[in-house]
Amino acid sequence: MRIFLGLLVTAVWGLSFSMIKIAQETFDPIFLLVLRFVLCLLPAVFFVRRPQVPLRHLAAYGFAFGVGQFGLLFFGIRAGLSPGLASVVLQLQVFFTILLSALFLNERMTRGQIAGLVLGFAGVVMVGGIAEGSVTIVGLALVICAAMSWGTANLIVKKMGHADPLALIVWSSPVPAAILLPCSLLVEGYASIESSVRGMDWTSFGALLFIAYPTTVIGYSVWNALLQRYEAGRVAPLTLLVPVFGLASSMLIFDEQITPPKAAACGLLILGLCVNQASVHRKRAPAARQVEETVS
Template sequence: MPLSTFLGAVLVMVIWGTNFTVIDIGLRSFDPYLLASLRFLLAAVPAVFFIKRPNVPWRPLLLYGLFFGIGQFGLLFAGMDLGFSAGLASVVMQLQAFWTIGLAAGLLGERVSPRFLVGFAVAAGGMALVAAVTDGSVTAAGTVMVVGASLCWGIANLIIKKARPDNALAFTVWASLVPPVPLFLMSLGLGGWGTVEHSFTTMGWTGLGSLLYMVYPAILFGFALWGHLLRTYRTSRVAPLTLLVPIFGMTSSVLFLGEPLGALKATAITLVVLGLVLNQFDVIGKVRARRAPRNPGPVPAGVPCAEVTAEPTKAG
């Protein structure tokens, strides 16, 4: 991979990591469901008029829009609005890797390796410590929402795995047509028209800028470049870069939002990231073994879905 391409990939990780801090800033101006609705509206329009619909039926597009849009981002924004910090959210959301492989094992019959179980146990220990954080950056309701968002992300990964679109960016853009109206109705139903009106009248340049950041750098630029990397280079070379997302997410939250980073939280983050590392490199090793076997033969039926966990949907 040329240095310029590598630096571009790292830039995408920076954008996706700091996106959690930007979401926190945006929630100061917008109702969470309204913010999510606008995010997907701007991601879909006007892009759908210029990007051809992917070669998949409407059903996976609708399901992906439901779980990726309403489930993942609706719950993520709501959880952060309920007091779950941006930095921790960037870490906890990466649990989607475990959800993805666990669901693939349960629903698709894919085998789960011993190292995956070890990685899951380590990450679960980190999550137990997250629940014990008392510095004001964690709430019970927020934790449930964010963990639920990571689960919806895992389900969305299986949907895109089954759909196998020819263009991940086009798939995301067209699926983004699904969430705006339901999310807007949720905002209207929970807060009334006054909440919607207040969001628009008080958003200012900061609120508008955060919304535009979530759409254009985070989705359109990030997904286009990430999709190019996945098509051009081996997944085993590209996937490990996603481990940078929670690192940049936590760092940006500490620097720009003043999120406290005590010993307990640092330990919890370390355990979750360590669990992700164990899972990531176990998956990569299996992909390498599958692609370059010493003794050519049938591909084992239970190889974990590395392509799913390395899709652009990894970063939000």
């Protein structure tokens, strides 16, 4: 079930990168984020109770998740990194998540898991060497920082324990919305915001709804539930499949070319995930046998 849910979420997230690109053709990036989190808040806030966690933890998660991860990601795409490649680079969160969990939660990794992460990291490094107009230094740097913010948000989720995953998404949404709205007014201006609202069509509106509900409310609720239940080393690497779906959707929607270097990068990411998951199963097998021997 963990693998199935992880695959479903990664498929939705991969497609969301193309939806972001479509929505940004109408909305400025900061205002798009404001709309995203307003929709995450409404109407669910009237039906979902606030999670029983300290407000400072909720605010910290909202900032790392909404402002850090998504704000920097949107600007990275706007700065010239293609949606497909942005979905690859963002998976550096795997390494940040596992590193932070090892430092602050004492979660240990096997050699096989480390080998899988090294292969996945090699795939991300290959992206940085692609110079085809779909990669810019500024865009790449922004998305790497977004990955670091995602790793921080994952650590906050694990530190909060068993807070309701859906409530966590809904009730943390006011934080990025409140921070980003004045930023949008200051940077993008009221005239631009009004123009984007007037220029919204069914395509951009549909992309916005996809970004808000399947991607954020549902996708991150499932993701946070998995993080709460399993070690970071077992969950985080599942997102290495996001680039595969991201590149595939970018190819279908924007006719982005899947060149040999991009295909090789995806191959390394998938191989790294397979090695990591195989190591997890080998790690569980001796533990299961030990439990059975103890019981008998």
